[in-house]
Structures are given as C-alpha cells and as structure tokens.
Amino acid sequence: MPIAETPLSGPVPPLPRGFTVAGLHAGLKRNPTREDISLIISDRPATAAGVYTQNLVYAAPVAFDRARTPGTGFRGIVINSGNANACTGSQGEADAEAMAATTAAAIGSVAGSVLVMSTGIIGEFLPREKIETGIRDAATQLGSDEASIVRAARGLMTTDTRPKLAGDAFGKTAAGERYQLFGMAKGAAMIGPKMATMLGVILTDAALTPADAQRLLAEATDLTFNCVSVDGHMSTNDTVLLLANGAAGEPPLSGSSLDDFAAALTKACETLAREIADDGEGATHVIRVEVTGADSREAARRVARAVADSPLVKTAVSGADPNWGRIVSAAGYAGVAFEAARLVLRLNGVELFRNASPVSFDAAAVSASIRDNRETLIELEIGDGPGSIRFYSSDLTAEYVRLNADYHT
Amino acid sequence: MPIAETPLSGPVPPLPRGFTVAGLHAGLKRNPTREDISLIISDRPATAAGVYTQNLVYAAPVAFDRARTPGTGFRGIVINSGNANACTGSQGEADAEAMAATTAAAIGSVAGSVLVMSTGIIGEFLPREKIETGIRDAATQLGSDEASIVRAARGLMTTDTRPKLAGDAFGKTAAGERYQLFGMAKGAAMIGPKMATMLGVILTDAALTPADAQRLLAEATDLTFNCVSVDGHMSTNDTVLLLANGAAGEPPLSGSSLDDFAAALTKACETLAREIADDGEGATHVIRVEVTGADSREAARRVARAVADSPLVKTAVSGADPNWGRIVSAAGYAGVAFEAARLVLRLNGVELFRNASPVSFDAAAVSASIRDNRETLIELEIGDGPGSIRFYSSDLTAEYVRLNADYHT
Numbered sequence: 027m028p029i030a031e032t033p034l035s036g037p038v039p040p041l042p043r044g045f046t047v048a049g050l051h052a053g054l055k056r057n058p059t060r061e062d063i064s065l066i067i068s069d070r071p072a073t074a075a076g077v078y079t080q081n082l083v084y085a086a087p088v089a090f091d092r093a094r095t096p097g098t099g100f101r102g103i104v105i106n107s108g109n110a111n112a113c114t115g116s117q118g119e120a121d122a123e124a125m126a127a128t129t130a131a132a133i134g135s136v137a138g139s140v141l142v143m144s145t146g147i148i149g150e151f152l153p154r155e156k157i158e159t160g161i162r163d164a165a166t167q168l169g170s171d172e173a174s175i176v177r178a179a180r181g182l183m184t185t186d187t188r189p190k191l192a193g194d195a196f197g198k199t200a201a202g203e204r205y206q207l208f209g210m211a212k213g214a215a216m217i218g219p220k221m222a223t224m225l226g227v228i229l230t231d232a233a234l235t236p237a238d239a240q241r242l243l244a245e246a247t248d249l250t251f252n253c254v255s256v257d258g259h260m261s262t263n264d265t266v267l268l269l270a271n272g273a274a275g276e277p278p279l280s281g282s283s284l285d286d287f288a289a290a291l292t293k294a295c296e297t298l299a300r301e302i303a304d305d306g307e308g309a310t311h312v313i314r315v316e317v318t319g320a321d322s323r324e325a326a327r328r329v330a331r332a333v334a335d336s337p338l339v340k341t342a343v344s345g346a347d348p349n350w351g352r353i354v355s356a357a358g359y360a361g362v363a364f365e366a367a368r369l370v371l372r373l374n375g376v377e378l379f380r381n382a383s384p385v386s387f388d389a390a391a392v393s394a395s396i397r398d399n400r401e402t403l404i405e406l407e408i409g410d411g412p413g414s415i416r417f418y419s420s421d422l423t424a425e426y427v428r429l430n431a432d433y434h435t
Numbered sequence: 436m437p438i439a440e441t442p443l444s445g446p447v448p449p450l451p452r453g454f455t456v457a458g459l460h461a462g463l464k465r466n467p468t469r470e471d472i473s474l475i476i477s478d479r480p481a482t483a484a485g486v487y488t489q490n491l492v493y494a495a496p497v498a499f500d501r502a503r504t505p506g507t508g509f510r511g512i513v514i515n516s517g518n519a520n521a522c523t524g525s526q527g528e529a530d531a532e533a534m535a536a537t538t539a540a541a542i543g544s545v546a547g548s549v550l551v552m553s554t555g556i557i558g559e560f561l562p563r564e565k566i567e568t569g570i571r572d573a574a575t576q577l578g579s580d581e582a583s584i585v586r587a588a589r590g591l592m593t594t595d596t597r598p599k600l601a602g603d604a605f606g607k608t609a610a611g612e613r614y615q616l617f618g619m620a621k622g623a624a625m626i627g628p629k630m631a632t633m634l635g636v637i638l639t640d641a642a643l644t645p646a647d648a649q650r651l652l653a654e655a656t657d658l659t660f661n662c663v664s665v666d667g668h669m670s671t672n673d674t675v676l677l678l679a680n681g682a683a684g685e686p687p688l689s690g691s692s693l694d695d696f697a698a699a700l701t702k703a704c705e706t707l708a709r710e711i712a713d714d715g716e717g718a719t720h721v722i723r724v725e726v727t728g729a730d731s732r733e734a735a736r737r738v739a740r741a742v743a744d745s746p747l748v749k750t751a752v753s754g755a756d757p758n759w760g761r762i763v764s765a766a767g768y769a770g771v772a773f774e775a776a777r778l779v780l781r782l783n784g785v786e787l788f789r790n791a792s793p794v795s796f797d798a799a800a801v802s803a804s805i806r807d808n809r810e811t812l813i814e815l816e817i818g819d820g821p822g823s824i825r826f827y828s829s830d831l832t833a834e835y836v837r838l839n840a841d842y843h844t
Contacts, residue, residue, distance in 0.1 A: 082768070083766065084767070114792065115790065117792075259747045259765060296535030302463070338839055342839070347841075349557075350555065352625075355492050357492065359668075364491065364494075381524065384559070424833035427831055427835075431754030
C-alpha cells in the first residue's frame, strides 16, 4: 500500500523494540485516501499510563481508559478518527468496549489488554461493523517500517495537515544499547488544554513501573501539552497514553536512567505540542509566549494562556502587527496579581513596553520580523518571582473561520 | 452642522432635564466626518457613580474616575475616541487631568467636577492641543436636540457601526411628571467583561444618593454589561458612568421609586449590552445564551461565558451549523461542577441533547432557523439550582479577522 501524499515536518522516527503499528481506511472518513483506524501493538505486556481531558463532558473512550490506567499487562491501543464517540451515552460505552475487545481478539490477547482512543465529530454513534472490520484488517498489516508508522499516525488525524511525530534515544542498557522513545499526536483545533490535550501516544522499549510512568507522563504533559492552545476550547476526548514494554530487556528504569527517560519524554512531548500549534487550523504563525518572573508556574501559565488565547493578539500576529497594547492588556486580565509598572514586553526580541510606558521602536522592522518568520516570540516579564512557562499558540486567520464555519453541515 | 450618515437601531431617546451634549471632530480620528470628542454636561451638580475594568493594566482616565466616584458635585463627562490614553504612564495621567480641567473651565465650573473617558488605540500619547481645542469648541455647541445627541454618541465610537442609545421614563414626581433615563454606549471589540465593559453613560434627572447610585449601577452592570462578550478580551478602558442631576426637582429617590429607577436602569443597560453584541466586529449573528439550573448566578455566568467565548461555537453559528457537540463540550470545561447526564440543550427552541445522548432532530430546519434569524438562542439547563443568567455574544466571521489583522498597521 503506497503512503498517501503526506507532508512531514521531519524524518520518521523508528519504533521502539517490540512495537508494531498499522493504519488504514475503514470508512469513517468520507475520503478513501484518509486512514481512520490505527493499531499500536506491543509484542509483550506493557505498563500503561494516561492523562485525560478535565472536561466534565468526556467521551466514552476517555472513561474506558481512565478506569484502567495506570497499570500493567497492556498489549496495545486502538484508535479511530472521524468520530469522537462522545456524548453517545451507554451505546458509546459499549462501542468503546467492543473496539478494545475486537482488537484484543484480533491479536490473540485477552480482553482488557487494549486501550481505546477516538477523535472526530461529537454526538454520532460509531459505525460498529465498519470499525470492527477495519480493526481485523489492520491487525493483519502490522509493521514497524516507515510506511506503517506514517499510516498509523495519519489514522489519528482529523483536520491536521500532517502527522506529528517525535522520537529520541536515551540512556543505555547493560548491553550498551540506547533505549528508544517514540511519540505521535494529532490536534489542530478544539485545543485548549487544562490537564491534557488532543490525542497522543508515547512508546518506549524501556520498562517502567506504573507509578513512575504515570508521574512522569503527568509532569511532561503539564509542561508541554498543557501549554498549547489553538482556540481555548477543551475537547471531550483529550488523551495521552504512554506504553512502556521493556523490550530493551532491562528491569524498570530507576535513578539517572529514569531522569534520562523523563528528559527524553518531555522533549518529545514538547516537539509534538509545538507541532500541534504550528498545525493549528488556518495558522500562518506559531506563537511562542514566554512568561517569566511569576510567583508560580501556574500563575505564569495563566498569563501566557490569556495572551495566547486572545483573538486580538492572534489576529495582530496574523496581520504582522506589533500591536503590543493587546498583549499587555491580555496579561492584565489573566486573573494573576502583578504590578503593571513592573511589566516588560519584548516582541521577537525587541522591547516594546517598560515602566508602564511605551518604548520607542521601529514598528516597520518588528512588523517585518513577524511577517517573515513562522514563529512569533512574545516575552513577558511580570515580576521577579520564580515561576515561568513556555506556551504555544497559533494565529487566527480567516481560514480558521472558514474551516470551522463549514466543518459539519 | 448636519448629522453624518449614521444608521440607528431605533428612535433617539430624549435627554433627561438639565443635560446637554455635544460631539465634534477634533482630529484624533483620520476621517473628518467622524466625531472624536463628546461632552455631556449637567446644568447643576450631579451625583456620579462608576464601574470600571478589572484589568490590572488600566488606562489613565479609569484611574482618574475611579478615585472620584461615587460622589456628588459633578457637572459632566468629557470623552475622546481614537486614543485610549492607556499604557501612557505619568504623561497619560497629566493628559486625563488636563481634559477634565479644560472642560470644567470651558463650562465655568470648578476643577474636579468633570469625569473623563477615552477609547481607541493603546499606547500612544494624546494630542493635547487638538483635544483642548476640541473641548472648547464643543462647549459652545451643547444642545439637547436629536442631532446633538447623535453627534455625542458618535464621539464615543471606534469600530462601532452605529451609536448605541437607550432611554426610558420611570416613576412619577410629586407634580405627576415622569423621570427620564438616558443611556449611550460604545463597544464592538475587546469586549470580554469581568466587572464592567466598554464605555457607557447613563443620565437621569432623578436625584440619587451616591451610595444608591453606586449600588444600583453595579447591580445593573452585573446583569447586563458583565454578560456580553465579543472576543473575551477585557479592555484597559472599560467604564460605565451614571450621572443623576435631580433636575426633575425632587429629593433623592427612595422606596418604590428607587425600585422603578433600578428597573429602568437595568432595562436600558440590557438594551445597550445587547446592541454591543449585535454590533460585534464582523458579526452576522447575535448569540443569546440562557443558562438555568446552576447553583448560583456566577456559576451560570461561567458556563454561559465558556459557550459564548468558544471560537468553535461562534464559527458554528456563523456557518448556521447546529453543531451541538461544540456547545456541550464548552459547557463542560467552564470550571463549574454539574452532572453531564443532567445537561439539556436547546438551540433556537429545538432540543438537541438530553440524558448524555443526542436527540434526533431535523438538522436542516435548525440550520435554516440559524441562517434566517439575526439572533441565535442557546438554552442550557445544567441542573435544578436557582442560578441563571442571560449572556450575549456575537458570531465569529472572517470579517472579524480581517478587521483586527488590519486595524493598526
């Protein structure tokens, strides 16, 4: 099966040992060239951890996975796109269970060893027969080659324009080999995290205890996927799952090797998080907001999110407009106490505001630097506290409006 | 001076007794047909109350007025548009004081008897000479005819397409005459209130104690101007001022006449608040969100605002798309505890969601009802608590993006 025409933002990272994947079109999406079912399978039981949407209205697969993670004995994840299986009541719960059970049977594993993710339209029932046929077909196509990885990553996509992949090697086994880490994610709108966001899958051939897996995934998510917003709208389906299968042949990580894993995990999650903002619907810029000097990380995040979510800031960036008044006023309504007189703002490295007063600057040059770079950097110092955060967003364009006014009907 | 071509959404309400107004072009706006200075003058000292932005980054006129209200002895308000006098440091403070002092001198009053409002671009210094000349000219043009009222209301406008006016008669004096209430407002973007929003002026010829004036203005604002969002971005300049000059010749209102005033005030503020949403930049629909069954009014407001501010909900409305999943998921992330299974959603009167499951409905008919009506009604029942709110927003269109990507540079 040829790889469909898919732009990639970089090389395809390898899968960790013991994992195979597949992706195919089962008929949930209208376009037959678009994969809508993905399987991620470990050849041995893996530890699983998960972080989930904090939305009170959450999808059936979120409930299914949340009840089962962290834990051990997992053989894989089944994912569909095109239908979120959200707001679907008890039928949705049964459909999620059926997806897991069908997958487990197809790989010769026990019920309860497979986790589930769904993404797409809210409030429609899954076409169970199409999905079950797709799962069984996908189970015959599992592979670890680049084409399989790309197809599996495409099976998560909705309005994403490209798969989002990340990978790294870290630490060393007793035999001197590197552990492998692999990540993939989807997300381009309804991105407004509070605890997790979007769909993400992280795989490693290291072994981890469930407690370590959960703790490190939560920490990495807090610094990465919780620092992305495309439109401030928290999804019903946000899920990030980590599978650690120990196929590298070592006991569970501890000490400095655990630290190495945490660093590689955070790096991969940040790569994927930035990719989500960069691929925000209709985006022409990725906006990086760096807030420093806050009393806490959470305070810094609130200020960063207020700036990142403001439609006026986002349209200023799409218009290459150094309209710093919109930025400092967004910081001012974030609900975080700071002295306005202490606020310092730099835009693409140029200082625009200090001592509660404008700084004279070359507006044409700053405008050109916004126009000519894919990333716009907004730096805000709000005091001298220890709290800081890096937050990614995307600009707001007429294309975002067009995509979302036309998506459903 | 002819009235410039201006659409009005209704008849021009009369000024209460003892008030005169003027508006003219002083040169702050580029277009010479656009008024940018307004005066509102009482022929006798009035009680004044004010509500203001809660943004930590607030403009010089906000600081000036906040320090002086509530109080008595006020003779008027001077307003400029085209420049917000925000983020302008100590020079901005001096400029606000100079506007008040120039106005007081021009009407033969004492310094400290005039309040100030500014709206427009953030971070530029006021052109003081143009403003002072404009104020002195305006003071020679004061009137109470319709043309004067429209010019004064236009002097507040920025990207508004029309002046926003409201008026009512209420109660009765001992002589059997009605008291008059008059309101005007501006606002079309950077509308994301938490305590107040936009600029608004309310005038009455009733007499009020400062304490009653402040309390009733705050209550009316909480139910009206605090329930409007165009883009969720709280301004640096939000101000609503109430002047009560007692020209009807009665002692301060009390008892049932005070209740009559409160009702008229809330009605006028709601009219103006809805007008702001209706005139939201680029809006093709005004969105009315009614939340009932919450534990408190504040909880209801948080749910309503989450729905009203979601770009996905706003684009669904502009696309006439009954995409109810976006609405219930926005309710779910508002940060208000409710049972998702209890949620009921109606869109333009048609039930779409109940018992955590979709309700079968005629999507084409609901889509047509959105397309064919200026107002879209979203009703959410979230439980059986006593808290409810009515919240107004506008839809999100490509025109909003165009206006705000191009506004500054």
